Amino acid sequence: MKGGREKLAQHLGVPPHEVGEWIAAKSFPPQAVFEKVLEIILEAHQKKFSAATPDLAAGSTAQQATKPAVLLADSPEACAILANILGDELALLPAHTFADAARILGAGHVDVIVCGQHFEGSQMFRFLEHAKADGRTRHTPFICCRALPTKLRETALAAMREACEALGAVAYVDLPGIAQKAGSEAAAVEFRDAVKAAVKFTPAKQPMRILVADDNEDSLHTLSVLLEMAGHEVQKAEGGTEALEIAPACRPDVMVVDIGMPEVSGYTVARQARAEPWGEAVVLIALTGSGRPAEIRRAFQSGFDHHFTKPVKLEHLLAVLPA
Numbered sequence: 001m002k003g004g005r006e007k008l009a010q011h012l013g014v015p016p017h018e019v020g021e022w023i024a025a026k027s028f029p030p031q032a033v034f035e036k037v038l039e040i041i042l043e044a045h046q047k048k049f050s051a052a053t054p055d056l057a058a059g060s061t062a063q064q065a066t067k068p069a070v071l072l073a074d075s076p077e078a079c080a081i082l083a084n085i086l087g088d089e090l091a092l093l094p095a096h097t098f099a100d101a102a103r104i105l106g107a108g109h110v111d112v113i114v115c116g117q118h119f120e121g122s123q124m125f126r127f128l129e130h131a132k133a134d135g136r137t138r139h140t141p142f143i144c145c146r147a148l149p150t151k152l153r154e155t156a157l158a159a160m161r162e163a164c165e166a167l168g169a170v171a172y173v174d175l176p177g178i179a180q181k182a183g184s185e186a187a188a189v190e191f192r193d194a195v196k197a198a199v200k201f202t203p204a205k206q207p208m209r210i211l212v213a214d215d216n217e218d219s220l221h222t223l224s225v226l227l228e229m230a231g232h233e234v235q236k237a238e239g240g241t242e243a244l245e246i247a248p249a250c251r252p253d254v255m256v257v258d259i260g261m262p263e264v265s266g267y268t269v270a271r272q273a274r275a276e277p278w279g280e281a282v283v284l285i286a287l288t289g290s291g292r293p294a295e296i297r298r299a300f301q302s303g304f305d306h307h308f309t310k311p312v313k314l315e316h317l318l319a320v321l322p323a
Contacts (some may be wrong), residue, residue, distance in 0.1 A: 005020060007017050007048075009108035010198075011036075011134040012033055012036055014033060022288070022307070023229065025074075029211050032057075033164070035247065036179065040127025042247060042298070047143075049219040055322050060203070060303060061142075063260070067090055067091040067092055068088070068091065068154070068199040069090070069091045069093060069108070069111075069183070069221050070086065070092055070093065070104065070110070070111060070112045070114060070195060070199070071093045071095060071101060071104055071110045071111060071112070071113045071114065072092055072093065072094045072095065072114050073095045073096075073101040073113065073114065073116065073119045073127055074094075074114075074115065074116030074118055074119050074145075075096060075116070075118040075119065075148070075192045076095070076096055077118075077135070077148065078092075078116045078118050078148050079094040079096065079146070081147045081175075082114060082116070082145070082150070082191070084149055085188045085191055085192055085193060086192060087192075089308065090195070090199070091246075091266050094118075096120065096124070098119075098123050098127060098130075099118050101119075101127060102114075102127075102130065103211075105131065105134070105137050106136075110137070110140060111140070111141075111198075111199050112132055112140065112142075112143065112198045113141070113143070114126050114139055114143045114145060114195060115142065115143070115144055115145070116144075116145050116146065116147050116148075117144075117145075117146045117147075117148075117150065117160070118138060118147070118148055118160050124164075124315060125163065125164075125167065126146055127165065128144065128167045128169055129167060131308065132167065132168040138182035139176065139212075141170045141196060141197060141198035141199075141229070142168060142169045142170060143169060143171050143172075143194055144160075144161075144164040144169045144171070144172045144173075145173040145174070145175060145191065146160075146172075146173075146174045146175060146177070146204065147171065147174065147175050147176075147177060147286065149176045150176075156176055157177065157314060158217075158271055160172065161221070170194075170225060170229055171194045171198075171226075171229075172221075173190060173191045173194050173222060174218060175188075175191055175226055176188045178190055178218050178219075178222075180219065181216060182218075182311070183264075183308065184221070185311070186310060187313040188220045189311035189313065190218075190219070190311060193222075193226055193311075193313060193314045194222065194225070194226060197226045197229045197230060198313055198317075199208055199227060199312065204260065206230050207231050207232050207233055207322060208233070208252075208253040208254055208256045208322065209233045209235070209251065209253050209254070210227055210232050210233065210234050210235070210252060210253065210255070210256060211234075211235045211236075211237060211243060211247055211250060211251045211252040211254070211255045211256070212224050212227070212236055212237070212255075212256045212257075212263070213233060213236075213237040213239065213240060213242070213243035213255065213256070213257045213258060213261070213269060214234070214236075214237075214238075214257075214258040214287070215238060215258065215261045215262060216258070217238065217241045219258070219310070220236055220238065220270045221236075223312075223314075224236050224254065224312045225258075227314075227317075230314070230318060235250050239261050239262070239263065239264065240261045240265060240268060240269045241263060241264045242264065243255070243257065243264075243269050244264065244269060244272055244273070246277075247273060247278065247279070247282075248278055251278050252282055253322065254282065254283040254284075254285065254321060254322070255269075255282055255284050255285065256285045256286065256287060256317070257269050257270065257272065257284065257285065257286060257304075258287045258288075258310075259286055259287065259288040259289075259299065260288065260289055260296070264293055266287075266288075266299075266302075267285055267298060267299070267302040267303075268305040270284050270299070270302040270304050271302050271303055272284070273303065274303040283305050283321070283322060284303055284304045284305050284306075285304065285305065285306045285307075285308065285317070285320065286299040286304040286306065286307045287308055287309075287310055287312060288307065288310065289309070289310055290308055290309065291309040293305075305320075306320045
């Protein structure tokens with residue numbers, strides 16, 4: 001991209017022999033240099049994309065019409081991670097500074113804003129407030145996320161999520177937290193589904209009351225937010241006991257229940273729900289960590305109507321909801 005080892009070294013401000021050692025994998029570049037390299041890659045990617053779609057800002061090409069625009073506001077390293085997860089189905093507009101992000105918002109239509117905790121030295125809240133204060137972007141879905149590990153504890157991350165939602169964000173997705181508990185693929189699916197839901201889904205024509213039960217706080221929160229973005233009224237239960245306590249009062253049309261909950265399992269929730277008058281017609285959807293035939297059979301024997309293996313794609317879940 002820069003024309004050779006010497007030119008790259010000159011651009012990075014380091015001796016050429018150090019670049020040679022990095023290429024030969026004898027050493028690893030310092031963090032600051034590594035971020036500069038990521039900036040080069042992202043800049044080249046953006047130029048290539050812009051050259052391929054010169055009328056992107058004007059929205060005059062068929063490609064732009066079919067590719068929603070997503071602003072990625074985060075550090076170069078975090079943007080690279082998020083872009084890799086989202087793939088090429090969306091028109092990604094990376095921004096690493098507050099000024100660049102504000103310029104992109106002011107220059108043209110953006111369908112979704114994704115902002116990470118590492119955005120220009122922790123400017124995520126400030127940018128969220130900026131977007132919500134502007135009449136042009138006030139109603140643009142804003143997703144907050146953590147793409148890179150931090151030293152924040154669970155209580156601090158929970159407070160971070162609550163603050164994001166209080167300021168108007170539709171979701172806060174903690175990628176490292178989800179990956180630590182459920183694996184990197186589950187984290188990628190949850191983040192990708194959150195962005196796609198914000199882009200594609202319009203409020204349901206017939207909103208339903210949906211009760212989601214899961215002892216995993218991150219999974220419970222993310223799925224609830226996605227269903228709310230799809231236009232449904234969602235109640236959350238942090239376990240089987242709470243689900244059976246809440247259900248008689250909220251009278252759900254649909255219950256999405258995790259099987260592997262401690263104390264009261266999803267199987268028990270389904271059997272007890274079916275035994276109650278309010279649960280005879282409810283649509284029961286089971287979520288499990290594995291799709292072994294024995295578990296699927298047991299789920300249906302317990303009263304479930306549908307079974308999905310985690311991580312479930314939102315479009316698959318919505319497809320089985322009553323019309």
